[in-house]
Amino acid sequence: MTAVASRAESGLPLGVMDQLFRCETLPAELRRRATALLAGEPAGSRGPDAGPGTMNQPNVEVANGLRSILLELSDRGPVVVGIDDLQYADGPSLQMLLFLQRRMKTSRVLLLLAELSTVRSPHPVFHAELFRQPNCRKIRLDLLTRSGVHSLIEGRLGPAKARELTEAYHAASGGSPLFLTALLDDHEAAHRPGGEPAAEPSTTPTASEAAFRTALTDCLYLAEPSALAVARAVAALGTAGSPALIGHALGMNTSTVEHAIASLAATGLLGPEDFRHPAARTAVLAETPPDARHDLHLRVAAALHHAGAPPGPVAEQLRAAERAPEAWMINILREAARGALAAGRRGTACAYLDLALKDCADRRQLAALTADRMRIEWQKSPLKAMRHVELLWEALRAGHLNGHDAGLLTRGLLWHGRYREAREALALWKAYGAAADPEESEELAALTTWMAYSHPSLMTSSGGALATAPPTGPDAARPFGRHAVSVLYRLLADGAGEAAAARAEAILHSVVLGGATLESLHAALLTLLCADHPDKAAAWSDELLKEAEQHEAPMWQVVFATMRADAAFRQGDMATAVRHGEAALARLPASAWGVAIGSPLAVLILATTMMGRYDEAVRYIRQPVPDTMFEARYGLHYLNARGHFHLATGRPAAALTDFESCGRLATAWRLDLPALIPWRAGAAEAALALGLKTRARALVEEQLTRPGTGQPRTRGATLRLLAATGAPEDRPGLLRQAVDLLRPDTGRFELARALADLRDAHEALGAREEAADAGRRAAEMMASCQVPAEWARPGGVVRPAPAAPAAVAPVAPSDAPSDAVPDAPSDAPSDAAGRPAGAPEERRPPAAEVLSDAERRVAELAAAGVTNRAIGRKLFITVSTVEQHLTRVYRKLDVSRRRDLAARLGLRAPDAESA
Known part of the structure; x- marks a missing residue:
């Protein structure tokens, strides 16, 4: 006779007894008698227990009737009464079982009860009464040992596979027959002939198929509600965490959490720190409804923040929640973005900032977040980063942008040559009191010094680029990042090469590469070049x-x-x-x-x-x-x-x-x-x-x-x-x-x-x-x-090209300040085109284009007055070869004398001044 209790029927009085006595193995006559007895029990005796410390007494008439049926059945042979999942049995059925057990000590009836030890029984009196009976024995079924796992695998896959898989499968299943069987089912499905090839090595248990997920879901839903909630919290945390932390997130007391963790460990689902199999975490989160999952991540984030966790783990929870509805969450995301960026995880930093930007309502904070986002994008694409300029412009005009971020905006405008806007940005920055705040004043000084050597046209109205640079006294020239521009300034101003080079190397040794130090490192390198x-x-x-x-x-x-x-x-x-x-x-x-x-x-x-x-x-x-x-x-x-x-x-x-x-x-x-x-x-x-x-x-x-x-x-x-x-x-x-x-x-x-x-x-x-x-x-x-x-x-003098490339117009900058300094003095008159008189036309004469490179080199040296022997030494050729080249040159250029070569080649003939 068998029955299986269920959570769904735990409130149905005598539901388990009804299952037992309707069992198909019971003779029809006895089954009818039992049904009649159970149907005729007064309603009052079917009520629930008064509480966990007491149990209602069963209807004696019904109980004796059922006892008679069991005794009569035992006269025909041994009787085994098996009930599974006893933890979900209804109270009246348990009362009836105790009554029968006490009165059938010498009969051939074996009462076999199975329950999950990980679920707290709602009927502690039943356990107390049952286990005080001398003929009652308690047998605990532990998880499979490594040897047990080996035997189970060997029975399904053979000795060779058992040796290969036992270690990994024991670790992944924790010895749970439920999980181990599911993993083996998935393994066989993945390696079935004609099926898709396995994505992982055969020694690694796969958990991507239905069997493992089904087993995991079954295990969780058979557990107590608190165990399911704790499993979800552990999955959200990515680690078991402390019971106090999980309790804070779930609103549970610590003892309840500890019991839930112990029960999950007893099932083989949890290891000492986390889920035994990585796929378990994914599966637990996947079966959690989206709204509940997002809410859980928010509560875990709050618990971590309350416990003083670093910004990174808190931000990861907010990222998983896909929202940050509170102001403190925005601050955490920004701090975490900085940390991620410092660690080189640019994508993570961007994800944190994007989430913060989505939920931020404060104007100043929104401007700061936008600047942070632009700063990160700038490292990868200066063009893409400019999409944030308009919002930063609005923030600057409203006075919502700090000096560091105003500097970022100005630098972006300068990089792309938007000088009118850059001038306006600088003016607004100064108008909002940048010079009054020490930190902003230093930022402004660093920016103007950088502008002095990179974008000096913006500074000329103040008397020249370097005239506006900050002084380079002891404080300003310390070997720290933002003072590298001052070191370069000193070199540009007075040419103090060795001292500047030493200071530049000190800066390169002490400054760590980052978005805020790029200008400084560049200035230090340029200083070494100029020194x-x-x-x-x-x-x-x-x-x-x-x-x-x-x-x-x-x-x-x-x-x-x-x-x-x-x-x-x-x-x-x-x-x-x-x-x-x-x-x-x-x-x-x-x-x-x-x-x-x-x-x-x-x-x-x-x-x-x-x-x-x-x-x-x-x-x-x-x-x-x-x-x-x-x-x-x-x-x-x-x-x-x-x-x-x-x-x-x-x-x-x-x-x-x-x-x-x-x-x-x-x-x-x-x-x-x-x-x-x-x-x-x-x-x-x-x-x-x-x-x-x-x-x-x-x-x-x-x-x-x-x-x-x-x-x-x-x-x-x-x-x-x-x-x-x-x-x-x-x-x-x-x-x-x-x-x-x-x-x-x-x-x-x-x-x-x-x-x-x-x-x-x-x-x-x-x-x-x-x-x-x-x-x-x-x-x-x-x-x-x-x-x-x-x-x-x-x-x-540089030699002409061996072949004339396509013409390139000598275009000077159209906005160059032509009156900045007088033109260099000229000692020769100019022609109508502004070219010094006697200068050759700006293209090679067509006649010269018929010469080979070797012929042209010889012709140019000969035109310059160099002897044949000297030409040979210069070009590492014999005098005979020189003469042969000149013969061909004379023929191709239609000249008969050496002194005519210069005119035909478009070169200036040797004269007294150029001698």
Whole structure:
């Protein structure tokens, strides 16, 4: 005879007894008698117990009638009465069982009762009465041991699989036969022939199929309601947590929670810290109705916050709840976003801020949250981040934006060249008392100093960029992030290179890469470059670039990749400069670069030009740039680079235009530092190419008076040009000084050019042995720079391009302050086009285009007055080969004399001034 009690029928009087005596194994006659007895019991005897400490007495007549049936049945053979899930049995049935048990001690009747020990019995008196009987035995069924799990698996899958799976399946099931059987069902389904292949290794128990989820749901719903609630809370927390914390979240007392945790552990569902199988947590949350789940996460968040938990775990609960209805929750989300960002979890930080923005009602807090969101987006996409500008504008106008966030808005506007709005933002910021608050005043000072060297056109109304920079006293120049701009200011102002370099390295050692320190690190790297330490700048850029890549922050990556490219160019490593410059451009779309695109383009134009890759240089020059780029420092670098391209491709007049435009802006903005932008050197080379030696010498001598010209690389390059403007007998001495100053590790390309000029100077004076030695060293240096060996012409003037690339107009910035400084003095009249008289047209004569590269090189040297033997030594070819090339040149250009070559090639013939 069997019966199964259920929670649904626990309030049905004698429901269990009715099941027992309607059992099909009972003879029909006895079944009818039992039914009649139970149907005739008075209603009062069917009522519930008076309480957990008492039990109503059963109807004696009915009880004796049922006893008679059992005794009669036992006379025919042994009788087993089995009742499962006794914890849900109704009270009257339990009363009847006690009555029968006391009166059938010697009969052949076995009463077998099964209940869940994890569920508190609502009938403690029943247990007390039952277990005091001498013929009652209590048997506890524990979870399966490892050996038991092995046996069960072996019975289903065989010995080999049992050895393979026992450890993992015992850990995942906790020894629960229910869970173990479900996991094995899922395993067999996943590995069934012809089925889908298993997503996980066979030694890992899968819990993605229906069997495990069904078993888990059954287990939870058979448990007490408190156990189900606690299981959900544990799932929400992601860990068992403390009973006090769970109790606070659920509104339960600690003892109730402790009992629920113990009962869940006894079922094999919970381990010491969490669910035994990760899928259990997912399954528990999945079966929780969405509204109840969201409410649970909110209550867990409040409990964690009350317990003093860090912002991160609290924010995770709010994120799972998908809302943050209280003000303290908004603050927690913002703090957690900062922590996540510091840990490099940008996506998590954005999710926290988005949730806070959705539920925030306070205007000031909304502005701060929007700024935080923009700050994070800026690291990945400066263009996308600008979508927040309008809201921040409104907040700034309303006085709801703090100084830190006002600085962010201004920097964003400056990056994209929106200078009118940037000026207005600065004015509003100051109007709301930025100068009165010490912290905001410092933020404003840091911003204006940064603007002084990056966007100086906004500062000229105050008397020049650097005139508005904060002082660099002991406090302002401490080796902390925001003072790096002051260190750069000092270098730009007075050229104090070594002291500035030492301070910059101290800053690089002490400042941690982050959104708030990017400007400082960039300024420190630029200081090292301007202080003639490109090797150190390269090493630091490599380190910071790796760190930026780990943070997956494209904005940081482009800054350090550009600095690395600049350092490589200054070192003379052209291939590395191109590689890092191209990598920088590839990390952001052109539209996201704003005015800063001038920096990588400048390095790429310079490096490809020096390598003779003119088609590539043209491609970079044709890259669209914003007009406002020429109101920023980036435009200066771009103009300087484009000038060198024009110079290298035989357009000295266009080159001079670019260099002088660059010079006017640099002078007006107080950025006239040769180590930053050596525009006078380029202008001097262009003047030499135009035959304007006096003008070239004036430019070089003026450069020698500028701050920072004492640095080896800058001074060596300047002395090389000074030699080119001097008398032939003075050139070797100046060039030897230049060679002694220049070092392969910091200025390899300039050293190669100085050696090439020294070769020419010795050769002009007949010192062939010295010329050969200098030429050999020059060729080695040129090769190490990945530039053509014959790059430099006699006298230090850049040679024309081997083939004329597509024309590039020498466009100067339309809004350049032409009256900022007077034009450089000219010692030659100009023609109607504004080009110095006698200057060649800005394209190669068509006649020269018929020559091969080798023929053109020989023709140009011959036109410059170099003998055939000297041409052979310069180009490393025999005199016979020189003569053969000249024969073909004469024929192709239709000339019969060497002195006619210059005119046909579009070059200036040798004269007294250029000798």
